[in-house]
Amino acid sequence: MFSFINNSKIFSITSKAPKYVFFIFVIVLCIGLIEALVLSPKDYIQSHSVRIMYVHVPSAWIAVGIFLFIGILSFGSLIFKNKNFSIISKSLAPSGLIFNITALVTGSIWGKPTWGTWWAWDSRITSMLILCLFYFMYILAWRIIEDKTRADQITSIIAIFGLINIPIIKFSVDWWSTLHQPSSIKLMENSTIHPSMLLPLTLMTAAFALFSILIFLMKYNTELIKIKNKGLDRL
Numbered sequence: 001m002f003s004f005i006n007n008s009k010i011f012s013i014t015s016k017a018p019k020y021v022f023f024i025f026v027i028v029l030c031i032g033l034i035e036a037l038v039l040s041p042k043d044y045i046q047s048h049s050v051r052i053m054y055v056h057v058p059s060a061w062i063a064v065g066i067f068l069f070i071g072i073l074s075f076g077s078l079i080f081k082n083k084n085f086s087i088i089s090k091s092l093a094p095s096g097l098i099f100n101i102t103a104l105v106t107g108s109i110w111g112k113p114t115w116g117t118w119w120a121w122d123s124r125i126t127s128m129l130i131l132c133l134f135y136f137m138y139i140l141a142w143r144i145i146e147d148k149t150r151a152d153q154i155t156s157i158i159a160i161f162g163l164i165n166i167p168i169i170k171f172s173v174d175w176w177s178t179l180h181q182p183s184s185i186k187l188m189e190n191s192t193i194h195p196s197m198l199l200p201l202t203l204m205t206a207a208f209a210l211f212s213i214l215i216f217l218m219k220y221n222t223e224l225i226k227i228k229n230k231g232l233d234r235l
Contacts, residue, residue: 011224018217025210032203040200049113053197056106058205059099060128062212064169066096067131070138071163074156086152087223089159090142095215097135099208104128123172127165134162 036054043050070089077085107125108118119125138158145151172178193201 011221011228014217014221014224018214018221021210021214021217025207025214028203028210029207032200032207035200035203039196041194041196046114049110050197052106052110054200054204056103056110057201058208059106060103061205062208063096063100063103063128063131063135064166066092066099066212067135067159067162068166070096071159071166074159077152078156078160083152086156087220087227089155091216091219091223092212093135093139093142094219095212097132097139098215099212100128100132100135104132122178123176124169124178127169127172130165131162131169134158134165138162 032054036051040051040054042048070092073085073089076082077089104125107128111120112118138155141155141158142151145154
């Protein structure tokens with residue numbers, strides 16, 4: 001089933017999607033910014049610096065989520081030998097890297113007034129830096145390896161090895177004594193974040209997710225055009 005996916009049919013859908021995604025993204029982002037910068041309260045300890053959270057946390061979530069998805073697709077690519085898995089993974093990587101860097105930069109900006117330093121070799125921060133290095137290796141391998149079949153194999157291996165870092169990022173604040181605060185939002189337990197802060201955080205996460213989808217679609221459409229120019233109609 002995975003071996004016979006018609007590029008033309010996929011492109012007819014994905015080529016039209018960006019304008020709709022962009023429209024929804026702008027609306028959600030504007031609402032999210034108003035909630036985050038104007039309507040949400042300041043923290044009683046961190047004051048207005050807590051507003052960095054509305055960029056930092058969604059960026060970190062999306063960076064980790066995208067790499068997790070890339071790792072799963074890469075595992076499927078090695079097993080099923082399906083090129084579409086590789087193209088999707090390759091198209092997701094740029095937005096994942098952007099959000100990973102954004103999370104590191106905003107974390108440093110937030111750390112200065114909170115911890116008194118721009119950078120600390122905290123387990124959560126260090127594991128996010130390692131994730132960023134995996135993103136760089138993944139994207140670089142696609143660029144420097146001319147044999148695309150070999151590039152597919154090597155990038156898949158990089159992504160699968162990178163999956164080891166995902167649970168480390170998630171549980172680092174529980175496994176080690178760190179400066180980074182524990183998670184305030186928990187799926188299986190009661191969250192400790194106030195609803196007035198949860199709403200803008202949710203909206204900004206949705207906006208960033210839409211932005212990552214927009215970048216993905218543009219990159220994915222470019223890859224499909226390259227395949228079409230080579231005269232290949234099926235992946």
